[in-house]
Amino acid sequence: MESTAMRWLRTVVLAAFVAAIGLGMFVPVYSDEIGWRFQERAALDGVDKMFTELCGPNTLAAPPFFMMPVRWYSALFNTAFADPFWVRASGVLYALLLAAMLFAILRRVAANARERDVLVTLGIGMLCLGMTPLLLVWSRPEQPIALTVLSAVCLGLGGAVAGRETGRATAWLRCAAIVALVVVAASYHLKGLAGLPIFLAALFFCAKGREAHVPRIAAALLILGIAAVSASYWLDRLSCPGNAALRELYEAHSIGASISSVSGIGDLRALAETVFGNVGVLRYILLTNPDQYPLASWLPAEQVTKAESLRWYLSLVIVWSGVLLIGLVAFVAAAVRAWRARAIPAPLVFAVAALVSFVGWTASQNWSNIYETTFVIPLLLLAVLLSLATAPKAGRARSIFEVSAVGVGLLALVNVALLGTVWAPGMARAFGQAGYIEDQPLSVSIRGYRQIEPKILETGRMCGIPEPENARAVLVDELTYFAYMESRLPQHRLGAFSHWNGDLQDPVGYLKSRDSDGIVVGCHILPESLRDKALRNGRFCCLGPDQW
Template structure:
């Protein structure tokens, strides 16, 4: 490769950085148009311990595991979630939270590059590459999903930055205590949001152990490590217990089908199990999730927007830049370790990079089915791994290829993102001009028209005869009505009543009457025809009161 272009003055690196950063920010802001996907509201629904006294599932057919009281150290985040969700109870705020978190993560990545790269030009080139990687394909749209993955990325980036930070105004012991407290607190925040947070403890442990040096730092680092291990053990028991389902064999099988240990170790044998682990550990599995496909998973994006002939070139282009960036990062890491031997592991960057790689590999190896939102944490963590490893470069030869990759990645990112905007801008804009449920996206809701939807919900409930002036009990809701009715007691999600997560529930009305439910308030499109016909309606909302369900049950029994 000719180095004439690459060795030009730093104005080129400034241009690359500016273009890639502007493109990434524009792509994130474009994500404002994305309707709120069901799993964004779903995780709010599952974290109700501060409201109901326990976290719950979509229904209670699992028996004793349907409700779970989180460990005490998780409860502060449950109270935070309850307050935030109550104050910001509208789809537009869900999307705003996602966009803000994505923008903050960009700032943290930029800060990480600055902290690791002392040379200004190399700092700009590395940042430009990372921003280009995060811009490619539909990844920016995935990054604005307001889900636990955002918290994992934010806390992990802050943990790494904390480990690398220097506090010249404090002595080493005090700095070590400060770092330990912050790293442990950030890890607990991650553990409170998702089971993935338990796996991410590896990053916190690695970052903590190399965050300080000196005799005065041994005690805080040791104590912090013990706290991390203990909290992870308790969190692992809590999260794994939530997905046990002793009273519903159908849901038990559905949960078990997500487990690699059940599916491969027990059913296919040890060799297939090991092979699947190795295949799953490949981070490029998640790069494929950033490629526009037809049909999109659960129609989280409008369907029929990507011609099949375009999928292969988009896939190759996006995988190319991620694959080469990762390979070069691994080459830098190996070269650094080979040159320094065991002394390399005395470098903070090496330990953190290995910890990040371990988390990526461990989570990937454990997964059988990869939903698109998994890319929202694996690929940003892979970007952090790349940033750290690129700062370890020891050979000019590899550095030339690394710098050259930036010149390739930025145009690819621009082209793929331009295609995404061209393909989805019109249907996404149209979806957000109509309040309620997004047309063509059965599991998404528009961010527009909060007041109109609240009025529809109120009118439908009143017409159905639903009681006023008290807290409603075991109300069936959907992603849109939940944001208005989240103050009800232990609500039930429509997917846990009408499918696909209904389990052994064969007669929804009989089940709801048995649970002393006050009724159903969901989008009419989610109801079976018989219930839709009997429901009170206002706009897209249907409501059936307790009395209405009793009448339906009596009519069914009379047949």
């Protein structure tokens, strides 16, 4: 393909990606986007917490001091922009930043403008496939963690391509920047530690020469210390000693919880078998596939038939299998060339690091939610693209490389068009509903919150619940949380009225034990026994101590 045509295709694919992310602005805010924010409330409550306080003494945990800047940042922006609209807007912004970071990386590793266009077309095109664009806008910890990882790659590549030795001040600054990225990643979630191979690779390449030795060694020791403290903190959060039912649920979802309960060789052997069984690519491709009944109704159901979903999935498997095969061949070719040249190409090392991070995190997941794709898919794609950038490309290899990019680019355009055709009408119906969405019980609309908030606060006053800044342990849902965000130790409805309640038999008794000021949720959320006692104010219901 001519350079002009390839550049045109790259531009159109980029535009299609931006359009798909723009469509993602209308994805309702899903429960997990609110629920994870309960884990980063230390700047508001003095401690991090979970949905509720049922896990026992480790439920309320003071994070390590180095995590507090992220907690302050979260508290500042979450309270200043307490509205589902801004949750989604931040998700869209982070998704665009992720694409921009990937573009910057590919510019650095491409040998020339034509190769850059091919890599960008392939990389951004893969991010356009399936439901990936609509998942990338989810405002969860995967977004900032992915950005820290890509930022570290940029720093490492910048140092690797520099032709001269690094000065002492520059070396210290670059190493400090990578340490800061590790702190941010580790502060958001345990999966931030999965990026450790990439951070260490970035530390190796970010500076050159004799003046870089001490800064790199000091930074490496600091990073390992941060990782050890962070791992201990996050694993302890998942141990749940106070509730056996919740502990079993955590262990069913994540190796992290299982690690904290290992007590002998038998447990360790079973854990190793589970880890090896968890590694795989196909299940994450499946998670990006349009489903007839999207998980937990994060999008409207029955927008595609079962047969259409299956055809879409088979297409994704074929495309991903082809790209991964090409990436594997490119990696082997690049490794052979590096061995013969007695060289260590930075992009190839980062490809290995990204693959190790991918394997490390996927191995820890006994059960994967759809949001995991927004972290592991970029990691896998990064490994492929960096391998392709490093591999020799001449003759037939170059033709296969370019034809693959063209094919993926064209499929990306078709996929984005189908996303708009299939899902936009249902998303428009959801957008037309302010607050709760009739057919999506775990999601809330991004529209109309400012008009709804006075009603929520009015409902709380009906039951004698104090104003948010003076309220304690109020049970809230995905919508009413925004009104009571600045209250003390709010309780999430999933921790009381769902399978995440640890077989809690008496929610009111639990709330009394926490000195709760009451409940403010959508009436449809309350069990019938509590709904009969509640005071109703339109779609909202409340219970205070007087109603208990």
